Amino acid sequence: xxxxxxxxxxxxxxxxxxxxxxxxxxxxxxxxxxxxxxxxxxxxxxxxxxxxxxxxxxxxxxxxxxxxxxxxxxxxxxxxxxxxxxxxxxxxxxxxxxxxxxxxxxxxxxxxxxxxxxxxxxxxx
Amino acid sequence: xxxxxxxxxxxxxxxxxxxxxxxxxxxxxxxxxxxxxxxxxxxxxxxxxxxxxxxxxxxxxxxxxxxxxxxxxxxxxxxxxxxxxxxxxxxxxxxxxxxxxxxxxxx
Numbered sequence: 068x069x070x071x072x073x074x075x076x077x078x079x080x081x082x083x084x085x086x087x088x089x090x091x092x093x094x095x096x097x098x099x100x101x102x103x104x105x106x107x108x109x110x111x112x113x114x115x116x117x118x119x120x121x122x123x124x125x126x127x128x129x130x131x132x133x134x135x136x137x138x139x140x141x142x143x144x145x146x147x148x149x150x151x152x153x154x155x156x157x158x159x160x161x162x163x164x165x166x167x168x169x170x171x172x173x174x175x176x177x178x179x180x181x182x183x184x185x186x187x188x189x190x191x192x
Numbered sequence: 193x194x195x196x197x198x199x200x201x202x203x204x205x206x207x208x209x210x211x212x213x214x215x216x217x218x219x220x221x222x223x224x225x226x227x228x229x230x231x232x233x234x235x236x237x238x239x240x241x242x243x244x245x246x247x248x249x250x251x252x253x254x255x256x257x258x259x260x261x262x263x264x265x266x267x268x269x270x271x272x273x274x275x276x277x278x279x280x281x282x283x284x285x286x287x288x289x290x291x292x293x294x295x296x297x298x299x
Contacts, residue, residue: 102288112228112236112279112290126286129193162235177283178226180247182235 069093069181071163076186083153083190089146089163089183097121097141100166100175103148105159106185113159116148121172131157153190160185194218194282196291204299211267213294215280218261224284225263227256230293231276239278240265270296 075087089101103115116137117126125137136149146163164179195218205211215225223243228236238247240256243263253268267274275298280291 104290111293112230112281114287114289117286117288128287167241175286175288177224177286177288178238178241178281179228179236180238182237185235 069165071165071181071183073161073163073183073186076161076188078189078191079153080192081154081190084149084151085153085188087148087150087161087163087186087188089148091144091146091163091165094165094181096139096144098168100169101139101146102164102166102175102179103137103146104162104164104179104182105157106162107156107159110159115161117166117175117177118146119173119175124173124175126175150188153188155190158188158190160187193287194221194284194289196280196282196289198278198280198291198294200294201292202295202297204297205270206299207270207272209270209299211270211274211296213265213278213280213296215258215263215265215291216261217263217282217284220260221282221284223259224282225256225258226281226283227254227265228279228281228290229274229276230279236279241283 102117134152163183165181167176169176225243227240230236244256277293277295
């Protein structure tokens with residue numbers, strides 16, 4: 068059974084930093100691109116970031132570029148999102164999501180067959 | 193970035209009704225269009241991918257159609273568990289943008 072379990076969310080002051088983790092199990096983690104998607108309270112879904120299966124290719128939405136860093140440790144089956152210079156508008160539930168299979172190690176298909184339960188990040192003073 | 197719009201933003205329907213939700217992309221995306229269902233407090237669930245392919249385990253009352261810029265999600269006979277918010281999403285290019293959602297209420 069595929070499981071994605073996020074952790075690391077919490078309350079942080081504006082300008083602060085936080086690192087989210089996503090522990091994956093039930094599939095060959097190193098074979099799949101992974102992504103982060105967020106959802107502000109009461110709002111829709113916003114695409115945040117992607118990493119290819121080997122970690123060699125990454126993508127960031129303009130709203131987080133230069134502030135967030137996605138990474139992965141395939142030996143630990145774990146995805147990370149390092150967030151810095153946090154703003155109130157970063158307040159959201161952050162979901163770790165698994166991409167569907169694609170050919171090669173540096174590709175994304177861009178749609179998501181498994182989602183974690185989400186971790187809430189609140190940026191407030 | 194490709195902008196996704198959905199209509200209506202909400203609708204009320206009864207069990208057994210046929211429900212149609214539309215999604216439009218700001219540029220042509222072939223059939224790189226996916227649909228998700230989200231219930232309150234839960235993560236989204238993939239229903240339809242590549243515009244019309246049913247994800248494994250999803251009931252056949254859900255169907256999708258369209259290509260280019262205009263797409264449709266249809267629920268042929270609404271069931272009690274289908275009251276939720278539905279999002280379309282393009283996977284044509286990064287950023288893989290989502291539509292604003294359509295909330296389906298009980299009439």
